[in-house]
């Protein structure tokens with residue numbers, strides 16, 4: 001006899017449910033229980049406005065840039081809890097947009113004319129031109145919860161997540177967010193087919209798509225900044241207008257965790273991180289800059 005597993009219902013959130021800032025005043029587009037599986041359909045960071053290389057970004061309505069889909073209210077999430085978001089799948093469209101924009105990014109002061117490439121994605125590669133192709137690494141640029149105070153534009157990262165532009169946020173990983181308001185109010189968007197650390201010209205391969213996640217509320221533990229778990233590592237993530245401060249905050253967060261979980265002194269935890277931890281850059285082009293500090297799960301098997 002074949003016992004058929006009960007199909008898990010997936011709630012779909014259409015990309016018509018758009019926000020341009022993460023804010024606790026935003027009305028929820030759906031209310032779900034802890035443990036729910038949700039598929040967020042997402043527009044690209046240009047709100048799907050770039051339709052040809054010729055037109056480029058000349059006619060862009062910049063007020064529509066950096067949308068996120070949501071927010072979703074997760075029942076039981078209270079201030080001080082942790083929202084666990086398991087990224088089960090990321091699906092991306094067939095084409096993505098890459099751009100050079102005057103005065104944007106690390107080299108923007110030398111960009112005299114804007115330029116847009118609409119790139120085809122086939123067989124697991126982004127085709128930059130007829131000779132150069134890059135393996136796809138579908139990742140989420142914007143994902144987060146409502147911040148504690150005033151709303152924060154989706155184009156900015158902070159302790160609530162937001163535009164972290166972290167290429168490690170891929171399918172199979174899990175994010176942990178501090179909960180700053182009842183229901184947490186999860187939203188996401190801004191997928192990239194590929195992006196290098198730093199995102200030096202301000203765009204990855206910007207692309208529409210969808211993300212399937214499972215959300216769970218964790219009680220009894222608070223965090224101040226997002227944490228990412230991959231198969232092999234934990235990463236503490238921090239954003240600040242000064243990159244060195246972002247690196248310091250992410251390092252200090254990991255050090256606190258290591259002291260608590262491994263029972264080490266401050267000096268010991270620091271020495272361990274100096275020997276085995278990695279201070280890394282997520283992005284250096286958004287309103288705040290984002291760093292992540294990685295430590296192998298061989299050393300730190302679990303945080304939660």
Ligand code: CA
Pocket residue numbers: 045141142163165190
């Ligand atoms: Ca972004």
